[in-house]
Amino acid sequence: MESLILILYILLAITLVRTLLSILRSSKPSPRLPPGPVPLPVIGNLLKLGDKPHKSLAKLAKLYGPIMSLKLGRKIVVVVSSPALAREVLQKQDLAFSTRFIPNAIHTHGHNKYSVAWLPVADQWRSLRKALNANIFSGNRIDASKNLRRQKVQELIEHAGKCCREGVAVDIGTAAFKTSLNLLSNTVFSIDMADPTQDSVQQFRHLIWQIMLEAGKPNLVDYFPILDKIDPQGITRRLKSHFGDIIQLIGRLIDERLELRGLGMTRAESDVIDILLNIIEENGEINRNHIEHLCLDIFAAGTDTTSSSVEWAMAELLRTPETLEKAKAEIEQTIGKGKPIEEMDIPQLPYLQAIVKESMRLHPPVPLLLPRTVETDVEVYGYTVPQGAQVLVNVWAIGRDPSVWENPTSFMPERFLDLDVDVRGRDFELIPFGAGRRICPGLSLAIRVVPLMLGSLINSFDWKLDGGMKPEELDMDDKFGITVQKAQPLRVVPFLV
Numbered sequence: 001m002e003s004l005i006l007i008l009y010i011l012l013a014i015t016l017v018r019t020l021l022s023i024l025r026s027s028k029p030s031p032r033l034p035p036g037p038v039p040l041p042v043i044g045n046l047l048k049l050g051d052k053p054h055k056s057l058a059k060l061a062k063l064y065g066p067i068m069s070l071k072l073g074r075k076i077v078v079v080v081s082s083p084a085l086a087r088e089v090l091q092k093q094d095l096a097f098s099t100r101f102i103p104n105a106i107h108t109h110g111h112n113k114y115s116v117a118w119l120p121v122a123d124q125w126r127s128l129r130k131a132l133n134a135n136i137f138s139g140n141r142i143d144a145s146k147n148l149r150r151q152k153v154q155e156l157i158e159h160a161g162k163c164c165r166e167g168v169a170v171d172i173g174t175a176a177f178k179t180s181l182n183l184l185s186n187t188v189f190s191i192d193m194a195d196p197t198q199d200s201v202q203q204f205r206h207l208i209w210q211i212m213l214e215a216g217k218p219n220l221v222d223y224f225p226i227l228d229k230i231d232p233q234g235i236t237r238r239l240k241s242h243f244g245d246i247i248q249l250i251g252r253l254i255d256e257r258l259e260l261r262g263l264g265m266t267r268a269e270s271d272v273i274d275i276l277l278n279i280i281e282e283n284g285e286i287n288r289n290h291i292e293h294l295c296l297d298i299f300a301a302g303t304d305t306t307s308s309s310v311e312w313a314m315a316e317l318l319r320t321p322e323t324l325e326k327a328k329a330e331i332e333q334t335i336g337k338g339k340p341i342e343e344m345d346i347p348q349l350p351y352l353q354a355i356v357k358e359s360m361r362l363h364p365p366v367p368l369l370l371p372r373t374v375e376t377d378v379e380v381y382g383y384t385v386p387q388g389a390q391v392l393v394n395v396w397a398i399g400r401d402p403s404v405w406e407n408p409t410s411f412m413p414e415r416f417l418d419l420d421v422d423v424r425g426r427d428f429e430l431i432p433f434g435a436g437r438r439i440c441p442g443l444s445l446a447i448r449v450v451p452l453m454l455g456s457l458i459n460s461f462d463w464k465l466d467g468g469m470k471p472e473e474l475d476m477d478d479k480f481g482i483t484v485q486k487a488q489p490l491r492v493v494p495f496l497v
């Protein structure tokens with residue numbers, strides 16, 4: 001009898017607490033969400049996204065303004081689409097917005113627990129960023145690896161030279177991907193991961209693209225967590241298999257290195273994997289899982305972004321032959337026709353640098369940055385960004401905003417010649433690498449590699465579109481994932497004049 005009374009008391013207490021909580025919740029003023037389209041019951045605004053969310057969200061921002069909110073299933077998504085709002089989120093309130101919104105599929109292989117791109121801003125993330133900055137991206141490290149870049153760009157030009165002799169087209173995206181992959185794999189493991197056969201490059205590129213596609217695709221599970229176990233679009237299943245393939249490959253390379261170290265065979269000069277293995281021995285903060293996932297981050301984040309930057313810029317140049325002529329003339333006068341370009345030449349090539357900025361304005365490789373969230377309600381411009389909302393910065397929309405850029409859809413590198421605007425995260429009208437504490441750590445490397453590859457291609461050959469295509473016929477459509485790629489690969493034939 002006494003225990004029954006006790007249970008009744010407990011149930012009564014639970015009911016009272018629940019009632020009290022719901023009264024408190026309902027007495028809390030409802031947050032003033034940014035404006036946005038009216039949501040449909042249950043699905044909310046999901047149908048508005050389409051298969052190119054950067055474009056559909058840019059269209060919606062024209063109607064609802066530079067900060068808007070959508071309801072996707074059970075989630076609130078806040079999208080910012082102007083330089084002022086991007087500054088607010090990425091700089092002024094950087095800390096509040098620095099946690100990533102983790103897509104459900106990213107939990108596969110524990111990637112969310114080990115990846116520098118997805119970990120919250122805390123000790124493990126700091127250790128990994130520190131390891132990256134000190135061992136790959138510091139000024140000294142980047143200077144020290146300049147010969148490697150010279151050699152890999154030379155190999156790119158040799159490949160184009162072979163295509164030139166055979167009169168066949170170069171697939172610019174794949175060729176630039178191979179260069180980026182081998183640059184990174186030599187930095188980390190001292191090997192060429194892309195072997196001389198084009199097939200292996202294409203397979204690896206396809207794998208990285210599948211990761212970008214699956215991780216970027218709107219996933220119903222993110223908006224209806226109850227669907228977690230069902231995985232209706234199969235996104236988690238496929239991402240698990242793609243991550244598994246790369247982690248297995250990386251794991252094998254790490255094992256080989258551990259074996260050599262076990263035999264006392266150390267390298268004369270440590271590469272990144274050696275340094276990371278030393279860090280594991282000295283520092284309890286990171287372990288082998290972190291290293292495997294860090295390598296996955298480096299190959300996923302550093303290859304496709306760099307190669308598609310080169311491909312888009314080359315496509316824009318071929319579409320506007322007068323800009324290609326200007327770029328060739330600048331390099332010819334400064335360096336000499338056909339001569340190899342060195343990294344130290346790039347500051348003397350303002351038009352080439354303007355081309356890279358202009359291309360990244362029109363085709364930012366990561367159009368919505370990586371998604372963020374807030375851990376408590378945050379006020380922005382009088383609106384509430386509610387706790388747990390997904391926050392997207394539409395860099396693609398900012399780059400094409402007519403109130404920011406004159407003739408926003410035209411490719412006009414000249415606009416940057418007298419404009420003190422840079423891509424390093426200080427000028428919020430041009431932030432292809434993001435900004436604030438989560439800014440891309442690979443920025444310093446990318447801003448050397450992209451103009452180097454592009455300038456070398458331009459200075460070594462003349463180019464014409466494959467199949468006698470006219471410049472104005474070039475298809476500039478894109479396909480969306482975390483990164484955007486050219487939907488139709490750019491194929492161009494090099495020739496010597």
Ligand code: HEM
Nearest residue numbers: 117301302305306366369370432433434435438440442446
């Ligand atoms: C043109 C080339 C590149 C572009 C446009 C680019 C762009 C970006 C962007 C937009 C972000 C998200 C920033 C944010 O949320 O604010 C990012 C993050 C990141 N990028 Fe890059 N990236 C490039 C090259 C590279 C390279 C070469 C590497 C490494 C080898 C790299 C490694 C990373 C990593 C690890 C992150 C996650 C950082 C974090 O969350 O703390 N990226 N990148």
